[in-house]
Amino acid sequence: MYFEIEEALKQATLGVGFVTDYSSLRPWLNYEAGHLVSQNRPLIVLTANHKLDRYHPLSHLVAADATDFLQLKQTVRKVINAVEDFEQYQEFLLADFCKYEERWKQICDASTPWWPEKSRSRLNAASRNIHQALDATISDHAEPANRCYQEIITRAVEEISNQVLVGDASHGNGFVLSLHRMQYPELLVHLQSSLACRVRAIAVLDEVEDFWNANLGRKILETTDPSSERIFICKSKDLLQKYWSTIKKHACRYNVHVGTMFTFQNIAKLRAVDYSILSDTTEASANRVLSLYDEENRMIEFRLSPEEIDTRNRLFDAMLRHCRLVEPRISPTTSVEEEEDELQSLAAYFFEKQPRVKGTVHMTDRILLEEYEKYEEDHPFYLDMVRRMVGQARDRFKDFGEQKLRLLDFGAGTGHFTKRLAQLKENKDIIAVESDPESFNRLQSKFYNDPSVKPELANSTQYEGNVDYDPDGEFHFIFSSFAEHHIKRGDKLRYLKNVYRNLKPGGYFVVGDEFLRPHDIDNDEEHDEALKAYHHYIIDLATQNRDFGVVNLEVEAMNCGLERIIDFKLPLNEYLEYLRPCGLVLEASISISPSELLSTIGGIVVLVIRRIDDGPETESVKDS
Known part of the structure; x- marks a missing residue:
């Protein structure tokens, strides 16, 4: 590729440099422009809503803002008047060049920054720092080479690279950003405090990620927007008791629900993992981001696909039907005994065998109608x-x-x-x-x-x-x-x-x-064992057929039978x-x-x- 570019530069009689936020930082732009200037070839440098820093090597060569097509044509005309084969370029300008006007506008529109100026400046500054650090390191020819320092630099850059995973179009923009799971809480605090992000999240509580009860969990609480919603998933009665005080504090600021991992796995099917849907105050669909826990790599992935976000929103709504809303403290004087009673009630509801229910209980009190409608015939x-x-x-x-x-x-x-x-x-x-x-x-x-x-x-x-x-x-x-x-x-x-x-x-x-x-x-006891034997048989068949909607229905039917309600x-x-x-x-x-x-x-x-x-x-x- 290098030799092909070198040959093309030698044969060129005119150069046009199109400078964007990204290309202005790339060394190949300076190399190709420098080659043309050194050979006394005419060179037009165009920008699109981007102002070059005055110290940039090409800043004095900027001829026009490419988004102004009239100004662009006038600039091109001035340049080609100076070349030897004027008639050839004049024909190109008057005929073929005009055909590209619509396409050119599309390119310029795509180059128009949609990021706020402040964010764009921060991103550009960070990008320049990385390039400058790499250039300084690579160009350091000190002998003997400091292998330890080189490895540190290489590893640091690899960590940055690993956070950008090449994806497909379904992710919305062709790639997926990721972050180590232990870095995500700090990022969440930053988003909530700087952008007042609204969060709709499912958080799985376990023995490893203990930050909810620590100072970091307090920061998350203090910066959470009151319109946010979160479901805390508890794997056991012990974990519910461990995090109960923290859960109650969160419930005083925004809507908090509690559910079990058993229910979450049944409803979520294959990927019962933590996730958050982040949105700004506009509530526009274009301003939503899904953060999804990748268990295998222990990373948090950030996705933009509207379909994925809508799917996770539906899952959240489905979970709400099987969770319990945590009541906020009515007053600062709420007694310890009252909170303990609520905790014991939740623990009994989720983790102990239910008492036999008297009165009217309908199927849709326990099974989502949409799930029944969709999956019943897949039995x-x-x-x-x-x-x-x-x-x-x-x-x-x-x-x-x-x-x-x-x-x-x-x-x-x-x-x-x-x-x-x-x-x-x-x-x-x-x-x-x-x-x-x-x-x-x-x-x-x-x-x-x-x-x-x-x-x-x-x-x-x-x-x-x-x-x-x-x-x-x-x-x-x-x-x-x-x-x-x-x-x-x-x-x-x-x-x-x-x-x-x-x-x-x-x-x-x-x-x-x-x-x-x-x-x-x-x-x-005999009846419960017979009930389990039958439902486990159907669940196994449905699992083999990958009919996970049927699995959910069968699990709930079995639970109803064990509780002596609805199913007899x-x-x-x-x-x-x-x-x-x-x-x-x-x-x-x-x-x-x-x-x-x-x-x-x-x-x-x-x-x-x-x-x-x-x-x-x-x-x-x-x-x-």
Whole structure:
């Protein structure tokens, strides 16, 4: 490359130097300009919103501000009048050169500094100092060479270089700045104090990064903007107690929440790491920076990608649903006992087994509706289950001849299964019943324009809407898709008698649900172990398929079951014992998950249940 440049300089009859903040510091600019001047070649030095220091070697050669295109053309005309081949340059100026005007403006606009003058001056000064130090060191030919000093300089420059990682376009500007994690707190203090940066952050508390309880943590607190938000993630009860006093102090200045690492890992999926979204007071999307902890390299990366920032904002919002707001001190006289009570309440809520909940608890009290809507159908066996449910029902439609079919979907949720019923070509009316108000609103919005589907919100007290719902008329088919396990054991008989009452004579109840392995359901320890065995099986399958949204749903469902709220799964044999006292009889049982696992793990089963009018009777179970 050097020889090519040397040859081009020898052949040049005219030179144009375009000086920017960056190029003014580069030695090659002075070299090429000096070569042209020494050969008495005409040289134009142009700047774009940049004033050269008066000591710069090219300052006396500046001819024009390139952002003024008229001035630029006039300057070029003056120069080419002095060259021998005037006609060639005149033709270039009048014809071809003008074609580049629009492109030239784009280049000049790109060179216009968008940084504030003060920041730009600081950056230029730092850059010059680095170049001057390197030039002085490299040009030092003292013998013998000071290898120790050279290594110190080299290592220092490498540390600076390592903070700039080459990236791709997804990072917003083609590179990622990074900083060692131990340097980040000081930078955060600087940003908060100098720019009044607003912070939206998740901070994972552990045994290593102890600065929150030290003087540095106090500086962060004192400089935090009151509109900031932070979630402190605690890995254990001990860590919550260790940092509690500091957390309370932060809560007095801005909104502070507390959550657990277990929840964070489930919601964040693969990268449950510290991060902050920094923004200035304008709140403009262009003024946001994501700082993200890189566990492998123990660095903090700074990213500008709007997509990444929006993703982390959504994660923060999702975490808020599973965290507890820390109450600020009401007054300076708040007693130690009151703060200790709050600490113990949080510790019990997050790290001890929950007491059994009385009263109404809905699915969306524990599971984000958007996550349920997005991931429910990714369950390893869901699609096969609903396909078999619809298939079993269609095989029996002929039992009712040409009658218009009346279908009832109990526990319709947001309408995943209702959607399959609506797609049937048969003449039908569908009633879709849901007791969770949030889910019902989504259900209603999906079918507002479908006259064949009528969503209904039933009164619900611990899902008693499904128990007591008694619509006008009778139904040929009632469906329950992943809904049976939401009915409490104490409500099962009343619920199934209601199913019987709402079925036409000879009508069918088609169930698709999850069942646990056989065990003593009155033994809490056995029940918990059976519940864990089933959910761990589904979680393992979902993890293998990288369906981490399903993993989150399954973890929350398992927790609800362990807490005896919302989720009340039973062994299949226990469920079947409820049928006969309610005038129902099992006609077919189809195992969707591997049937050999039903006795050791549990699984997903489709049941076709028929109403009988002559009382309970014994019928064989058909396996298929």
